[in-house]
């Protein structure tokens with residue numbers, strides 16, 4: 001990543017068809033998860049909670065509500081931020097939505113860390129949620145700091161990382177539903193399915209985000225650098241005096 005130009009420059013890039021389809025699928029899954037998971041924490045009735053509540057703590061349901069509502073908002077807003085034409089044509093809208101996203105994540109993450117302490121769903125899930133909550137906060141703070149410094153490309157990297165963590169709420173529910181359906185075959189307890197789903201969701205999302213960086217950022221940068229150094233080799237003196245072309249993939253793009 002040492003070659004990354006962090007300031008904004010470079011030509012605009014068209015969003016490929018594959019990227020567009022990926023974004024649409026991601027947005028639909030995020031919306032479906034928010035609609036499925038959040039409304040039952042808006043009723044004010046603790047009996048609507050999907051997960052068992054801690055009977056020693058009267059405010060457990062409220063904590064889940066304070067977590068679920070901004071978390072659901074962040075989940076739905078995230079994909080909008082990755083739409084390149086919207087970012088380039090309406091930078092002000094991108095900034096406003098981005099602020100709402102970041103504030104939502106901060107509230108949701110703090111409530112998540114409290115909810116982790118109250119959870120009755122087992123130590124393994126608690127450890128996973130605690131790490132996820134801290135990483136969620138850390139990545140959003142990094143996303144904020146980098147954009148304040150004008151480091152657009154680094155901001156993009158941190159926000160992709162952050163949304164990968166946000167999206168683990170979707171992956172978790174996919175794994176959980178599949179795991180629960182397989183429970184009679186596997187003969188395992190709910191707690192085992194739950195904690196395995198949380199760990200697997202975090203792992204898969206982080207790996208996919210890092211794969212995205214390698215494929216979309218690091219690999220093209222290395223290829224361009226190799227091309228530039230080949231052009232500048234003593235065999236082609238005509239090009240040796242040229243400055244390396246700025247890398248559109250690495251240069252900050254909104």
Ligand code: HEM
Nearest residue numbers: 037050068071072112115116119121129132133165166169
């Ligand atoms: C990525 C960081 C997140 C962390 C660290 C986190 C953490 C937690 C924790 C600790 C609980 C209580 C679990 C238990 O006691 O077993 C919980 C529940 C919940 N979370 Fe999150 N969460 C995150 C993201 C999200 C997102 C993006 C949503 C958006 C839909 C969400 C929606 C909910 C809901 C609705 C519940 C209540 C349980 C249920 O009905 O499934 N969370 N979360």
